[in-house]
Each structure stands twice: as structure tokens, then as C-alpha cells.
Amino acid sequence: MKVLVAVKRVxxxxxxxxxxxxxxxxxxxxxKMSMNPFDEIAVEEAIRLKEAxxxxxxxxxxxxxxxxxxxxxxxxxxxADRGILVQTDQVLEPLAIAKMLKVIVEREQPGLVILGKQAxxxxxxxxxxxxxxxxxxxxxxxxxxxxxxxxxxxxxxEIDGGLETVRLRTxxxxxxxxxxxxxxxxxxxxxMKAKKKPLDVVGPDDLGxxxxxxxxxxxxxxxxxxxxxxxxxxxxxxxxKLKNEAKVI
Amino acid sequence: xxxxxxVEHDNAALVAATLNxxxxxxxxxxxxxxxxxxxxxxxxxxxxxxxAGVSKVLVAxxxxxxxxxxxPLAALMAKVGRGYSHIVAAATKQGKNVLxxxxxxxxxxxxxxxxxxxxADTFVRPIYAGNAIATVQxxxxxxxxxxxxxxxxxxxxxxxxxxxxxxxxxADPGLSEFLGQDLTKSERPELTSARVVVSGGRGxxxxxxxxxxxxxxxxxxxxxxxxxxxxxxxxxxxDYQVGQTGKVVAPxxxxxxxxxxxxxxxxxxxxxxxxxxINKDEExxxxxxxxxxxxxxxxxxxxELEAELNKALG
Numbered sequence: 001m002k003v004l005v006a007v008k009r010v011x012x013x014x015x016x017x018x019x020x021x022x023x024x025x026x027x028x029x030x031x032k033m034s035m036n037p038f039d040e041i042a043v044e045e046a047i048r049l050k051e052a053x054x055x056x057x058x059x060x061x062x063x064x065x066x067x068x069x070x071x072x073x074x075x076x077x078x079x080a081d082r083g084i085l086v087q088t089d090q091v092l093e094p095l096a097i098a099k100m101l102k103v104i105v106e107r108e109q110p111g112l113v114i115l116g117k118q119a120x121x122x123x124x125x126x127x128x129x130x131x132x133x134x135x136x137x138x139x140x141x142x143x144x145x146x147x148x149x150x151x152x153x154x155x156x157x158e159i160d161g162g163l164e165t166v167r168l169r170t171x172x173x174x175x176x177x178x179x180x181x182x183x184x185x186x187x188x189x190x191x192m193k194a195k196k197k198p199l200d201v202v203g204p205d206d207l208g209x210x211x212x213x214x215x216x217x218x219x220x221x222x223x224x225x226x227x228x229x230x231x232x233x234x235x236x237x238x239x240x241k242l243k244n245e246a247k248v249i
Numbered sequence: 250x251x252x253x254x255x256v257e258h259d260n261a262a263l264v265a266a267t268l269n270x271x272x273x274x275x276x277x278x279x280x281x282x283x284x285x286x287x288x289x290x291x292x293x294x295x296x297x298x299x300x301a302g303v304s305k306v307l308v309a310x311x312x313x314x315x316x317x318x319x320x321p322l323a324a325l326m327a328k329v330g331r332g333y334s335h336i337v338a339a340a341t342k343q344g345k346n347v348l349x350x351x352x353x354x355x356x357x358x359x360x361x362x363x364x365x366x367x368x369a370d371t372f373v374r375p376i377y378a379g380n381a382i383a384t385v386q387x388x389x390x391x392x393x394x395x396x397x398x399x400x401x402x403x404x405x406x407x408x409x410x411x412x413x414x415x416x417x418x419x420a421d422p423g424l425s426e427f428l429g430q431d432l433t434k435s436e437r438p439e440l441t442s443a444r445v446v447v448s449g450g451r452g453x454x455x456x457x458x459x460x461x462x463x464x465x466x467x468x469x470x471x472x473x474x475x476x477x478x479x480x481x482x483x484x485x486x487x488d489y490q491v492g493q494t495g496k497v498v499a500p501x502x503x504x505x506x507x508x509x510x511x512x513x514x515x516x517x518x519x520x521x522x523x524x525x526x527i528n529k530d531e532e533x534x535x536x537x538x539x540x541x542x543x544x545x546x547x548x549x550x551x552x553e554l555e556a557e558l559n560k561a562l563g
Contacts, residue, residue: 013493016512017380026381037494094349095358120493123376126349126359129319133353138424139319141346154428158488160342161439162432166318169424178495179487214358218371218384226519229540231531235553238525238543239561246523246540248445248502249469249562 001111003046003055005080006101007039007062009071010121023219026121035071038116040078041176044183045146046114047079054148057081059108063097065089069199076194077186083199086207094122096211098130103207105135110171112153117142117175128175138168142177250334251304252278255326256285257343258293260315263300266339268406269398271300274337276366277392280304282333284416286325288315298413301405307416316427317343323350325419330355333391334369340395348395357389364400378493378516399499399520440491443472445502448491448518451478452507452528452547456485461548462506464555468562474498476505476514492517507547510535527551 011017011026012034018027035043049055058080062068065087072083086100105113118125132139140146140155144163147154153168158177186194204211232238242249252274257264267283274281283297286309297306307329313321326347330336336351338344340362352359364382365373371386372394433439440446447466449459459473466473474496475489491498493516503521508514510526510533518524519538526539529546536542543550 011377013513014511017377019381026377093358095353095356098353121377123374123378124349124359124361125345126352126361129346129349130353130359132319133323133350136422136424139346139350141319142342158342159430160441162430164316164430165428167426167428172424178490214388215360216386216388218386220376220381220383223375223379223382223519226524226538227540228537229524229542231536231542231544235543235545235550235557238541239554239557241541242502242523242525243561246502248523249558 001055002057002059002108003049004059004061004105004108004110004113005039005042005046005075006113006115006127007043007060007071007075008036008116008119009033009062009064009068010036010119013037013120019220019222023221025217025220033067035074036116036119038118038176040183041178041180042114042116043075043078043080044181045176048181050079059084059110061086061101061104063088063092063100072199073194074186076197077191078184079190082197085199085201086204087201088204088211090211091213092211093213093215094124094126095130095214096209097127098134099209100204100207100211101127101131102134103209112170112172112174114174114176117177128173132173135173138172140166140168140172141175143174144177144179146174146180250278251280251282252335252337253282253284253330253333255338255344255347256283256293256297257339257341258285258287258290260287260290261292263293263296263406264339264341265403266341266398268300268403269401270337270339270396271302271404272401273363273366273396274335275302275404277335277337277369277394282307283411284326284329285309286314286322286416288312294413296406298411299407299409300411301408303409303411306411306413308413309416313421317347318425318427319347319350320424321421322347323354324422325416326351327354328419329416330391335392335394337394337396340397344395348393352393355391355393357391357393358387359393359395360385360387361395362397363394364397378497379520380516437466438470438472440472440474440496441498443498443500445469445471445504446474446491446498446500446521447471447504447506448474448476448508449479449484449506450476450508451482453479453484456483459485461551465504465551465558468555468558469502476508476511478511505535505539506551508535509533510538
């Protein structure tokens with residue numbers, strides 16, 4: 001079974017995000033970029049399926065600017081087999097991404113598509129569900145555990161207050177939650193090897209998808225600043241403040 | 250036109266977040282309808298009809314909807330929702346699971362996790378885990394929106410008198426099957442809904458030492474969380490993680506113990522109403538967001554805090 005994994009290049013989770021002065025978005029120039037952490041989990045899960053003999057080939061897809069090739073190379077260094085970049089400078093909304101992924105899925109015919117549950121830039125948490133809808137496939141979102149079984153897939157999902165297990169018909173779309181696995185680091189030899197793995201670059205036009213924005217971003221601002229508070233002398237003073245000033249205990 | 254709100258429930262009672270979603274929907278369209286999809290969900294339909302400000306409740310009662318599986322539920326919502334101006338749900342795990350699927354079936358975009366309604370087509374939502382706030386305008390005919398429940402008041406769950414009608418039938422796509430549920434039977438509240446959260450960081454030194462926090466947590470009926478550093482160090486499992494790549498919490502009281510305050514952690518807790526930081530490093534960035542900072546060795550301060558709480562709360 002072929003597995004397709006979608007990865008996104010985002011501002012590294014350790015970078016303090018700065019809102020642009022003109023309110024059009026956040027500053028991405030000269031900022032450290034990395035693979036979306038949930039997508040690393042998606043890549044890792046695909047690799048584990050391959051190591052378990054379930055997956056035969058892992059195709060990694062990314063969409064965005066040319067530098068997304070680096071993100072794909074990271075996935076290839078972790079253990080994916082080949083990459084596809086849909087290169088565009090345009091800002092892509094989840095629906096447009098899902099539509100382009102659908103075309104790629106129809107070409108590649110994977111048995112499983114794994115995505116992160118959300119990207120830590122837009123925080124939409126939409127693409128996987130949208131892709132599943134467009135394909136008419138089952139979806140296993142916020143996956144905690146994945147188990148191929150009886151020709152289908154058993155997915156344990158994170159829900160509010162606990163876990164739920166569902167059986168999905170395959171092919172299916174999975175989105176990863178934090179606890180699914182812990183992604184590996186790519187070793188230096190594997191990073192070198194990844195440079196030779198195939199990476200195709202296509203454009204949105206090649207996929208015949210309309211990627212025009214449906215949702216207009218009117219402005220982006222900083223959240224209200226939190227007032228720095230006071231230092232208290234000791235534990236007794238702290239409890240007194242919490243009880244009588246903040247009134248939260 | 251009207252707004253349609255998905256009622257989240259367990260076939261017996263409404264999930265409270267639905268009431269917050271109703272308030273948000275009211276700000277989008279004055280006429281609000283509710284959709285109850287479940288199996289043997291009469292009681293929920295009755296409760297929904299009593300919600301203040303709702304004019305109509307549509308009920309789809311069938312085995313396929315018994316466990317809120319995304320595939321049949323989204324198919325139903327896309328069909329029923331066609332005539333509406335807005336399709337709304339709480340941004341719970343269930344809402345997040347099903348709404349984008351509905352949007353794609355209708356070929357419209359989705360606007361998820363909004364914290365304010367500016368007008369019928371313009372919404373405010375946090376991006377970058379709340380480190381930036383975006384105002385967005387949807388150009389689609391049907392707006393599909395999920396609502397962060399902490400940002401809106403709950404609608405009253407009584408006083409309403411909506412009519413109850415059956416929803417039109419939609420075939421189950423038969424793609425998925427519910428096998429079981431394992432709800433956490435912890436004495437403690439769930440992290441994202443707890444009124445008080447006590448979190449430990451790398452300063453805790455070990456997983457064993459997290460037991461120290463239990464006394465305070467018991468006393469305050471708090472959930473226990475952790476920073477990513479504590480999770481990465483293997484002290485506690487990943488589901489404790491508060492932060493950009495973990496859970497985003499906004500309790501009334503957040504107590505950060507031995508947490509330095511990395512950006513990634515702050516992103517997950519800085520919306521808390523009152524923040525307390527206990528750290529021996531007085532330069533720790535956590536103090537910049539804390540309402541009350543205590544520079545102290547946690548191994549001394551935490552037992553003291555437990556004793557003082559016992560005294561203060563009797």
C-alpha cells in the first residue's frame with residue numbers, strides 16, 4: 001500500500017511570532033522555518049507503517065514557496081521515499097489545498113493519506129477533513145493510535161474527555177494528534193541520502209484547481225498585551241492575594 | 250435566511266458548549282435553528298427546543314447518528330444546511346471533526362475557532378496559537394463557522410419555545426463504524442475545561458516529583474498540566490502538554506511551577522484569567538506574564554502552598 005503524507009512549512013514552534021506593522025499578517029522574512037510538528041508525526045507514522053511491512057512507498061507532498069523543498073527533504077531524510085511540491089507564492093486556504101491534494105491522490109492512488117491535525121500557523125484544522133469529504137473517504141482525525149486490521153483501519157481518536165475507537169473503510173484519511181508517536185530525528189547519512197531522492201515540482205495549473213482565496217484577511221493584530229504582575233514575598237502572601245484580591249480560590 | 254447550529258450531545262443531554270455556539274450564531278443571523286442528530290435522542294430534542302432564542306429544532310433520529318461519526322453526520326448537515334446562511338458548531342473535538350467536512354461537501358470554506366463576530370460575514374479568530382489575531386471575511390454563500398466556547402456567553406437553556414420537526418433523511422455513506430469509547434475516569438477535571446490548572450515544568454526534575462503538585466490540585470479541584478520541556482524530558486505523558494503543540498487552556502487560575510515560560514508554552518496558557526508563577530530564577534520569562542510571581546525553590550514552596558491552601562480554605 002502506498003501512503004501519501006502532506007507536510008507544511010511553518011514558522012518554527014520556538015520562534016516568537018511578530019505581527020507586521022501594516023497589519024497584513026505576520027513577519028516571515030528571516031524567520032526560522034520548520035516542518036509543522038503534527039506533520040512530523042504524520043511522516044513518522046508512515047515510516048512506522050513501512051517498517052511494519054504495511055506501507056510499500058511513502059510519498060510526501062507539500063504546497064507553497066520553493067523553499068518547501070527543504071521541508072520535503074526533511075521528510076525524505078526521516079525515511080520517506082519521494083516528494084512532490086506544488087509550487088506557488090500564493091497564500092493557500094485549506095479548501096484549495098484539499099482540492100489540490102485530491103488531484104494528487106487520484107494520480108498516485110494511495111491507500112492511506114496522513115496529515116497533521118492542524119498547522120501551527122493558521123490553526124485551521126480543516127485540510128484532512130476536507131480532503132476526506134472531497135474524496136468521499138472515511139476520516140480518522142486526531143489519531144492517537146492506528147492499526148490496520150481486516151482490510152480496514154482501526155483508529156483510536158482523541159475526543160473531548162477521552163478516546164474513541166472507530167473502524168474505517170480504506171482508503172482513508174488520517175490526521176495525527178500529539179500522542180500518536182514521537183518523530184525520529186534524521187541521521188546525517190540519511191540527510192545526505194535524502195538529497196538524491198526524487199522530488200517533482202508542479203504548479204497549481206498542472207492540477208487544474210482554482211486556488212483563489214474565498215476568505216479575505218482584513219487585518220492581523222497582536223493580541224492584547226498581558227500586564228506583568230507583582231512579585232509576592234512568600235507563599236502566605238500569594239494565597240492571601242489569590243483569595244482576597246484575585247478572588248480565584 | 251437562518252443560521253443552523255449543530256447540537257452536540259450524548260443522546261441524553263446537551264453539551265454546554267452548544268449554548269455558547271447559539272449565542273455566536275445569534276450574532277450572525279437573528280433566526281437560529283438547531284440540528285439534533287442522534288439515536289434515541291428525544292430528551293436532547295426537548296432540551297434543544299427549550300434553549301432561549303431558537304425558533305426551530307430539526308431532529309434526525311437514526312442509528313447512524315448515534316455516535317456522531319463524521320461521515321454520516323457531515324452528509325446530513327450538508328444536505329440540511331443548504332438553505333442556511335450559516336452553519337455553526339462549537340469548536341470542540343466533535344465540531345472540529347465534522348464542520349470542515351461539511352464545508353468541503355458544500356464547496357465552501359470554513360472559518361474555525363472564532364472568538365468574535367463582527368458582522369454576518371466577518372469573524373475574528375486567533376492564529377499562531379493566539380500570538381496573532383486575524384479578522385477575516387468570508388465570501389462564500391454559506392458561512393461554515395466553529396466557535397470557541399470560552400469567547401461567548403452561554404445562551405439560556407430554558408425559556409425558549411422552538412418548534413420541533415424531523416430533518417430530511419440522508420443516506421449513511423457507510424464508511425465508518427463506531428467501536429467504543431474510553432472516557433477518562435479521572436477524579437480531576439479535564440485540562441481544557443478545568444477552572445484551575447496546575448502545571449509543572451522541567452524544574453520539577455522528575456516524573457516522581459509531579460506528585461508534589463497533586464496536593465494543590467486536589468485542594469483546588471485542578472487539572473494537572475506540563476510544559477513541553479517536562480514532556481520531552483519524559484516526566485509525564487504527552488497529553489499533559491500545555492502549549493502551542495499541546496493543549497490551549499484558559500482557566501480562571503493557572504499555576505506554573507518550575508516553568509521558565511518558553512514561547513511555545515506561553516502560547517497555550519496566556520489567556521488564563523490569573524496566572525501564578527513559582528520559579529527560583531527571577532529572570533524567567535514566565536514572570537512577565539504572571540499576575541503573581543513567587544521567586545522560590547519549588548520543592549519548598551509547593552508543600553508550603555498546599556499547607557497555606559488548607560489553612561485558607563479550611
